[in-house]
Amino acid sequence: MVQPSIPADVPDVTPDSLGDDIYLLDVREQDEWDAGHAPHAHHIPMYEIPHRLAEVPTVGDVVVVCRVGGRSAQVAAYLAAQGWENVANLYGGMLAWERSGRAVVADTGLPARVL
Numbered sequence: 001m002v003q004p005s006i007p008a009d010v011p012d013v014t015p016d017s018l019g020d021d022i023y024l025l026d027v028r029e030q031d032e033w034d035a036g037h038a039p040h041a042h043h044i045p046m047y048e049i050p051h052r053l054a055e056v057p058t059v060g061d062v063v064v065v066c067r068v069g070g071r072s073a074q075v076a077a078y079l080a081a082q083g084w085e086n087v088a089n090l091y092g093g094m095l096a097w098e099r100s101g102r103a104v105v106a107d108t109g110l111p112a113r114v115l
Contacts, residue, residue: 013090025065026065031115035114039103049078069092070093097114
């Protein structure tokens, strides 16, 4: 699997390197979120980010995630360009999150899965 190129000023992190105190920003579409997401993640679809910047913390670690890392890399770069110094991209996205054994939950009552 080819991973997207991430700007040099936006760090790349893996699921195994993350602590519990991060702000995990899931930028996938609503159907992807509904199918399964990380517990305690915050959902703002990619195209809503410019209008909802005030919801993204400027203090503490912010890790952006999508399915495989392409959209989240773009959002992380956008946030960095807007002045966020605390942002990183989750390498491999939710697929890597799930493969690493991290929990995936769904609010629908159906079994959680990553789309």
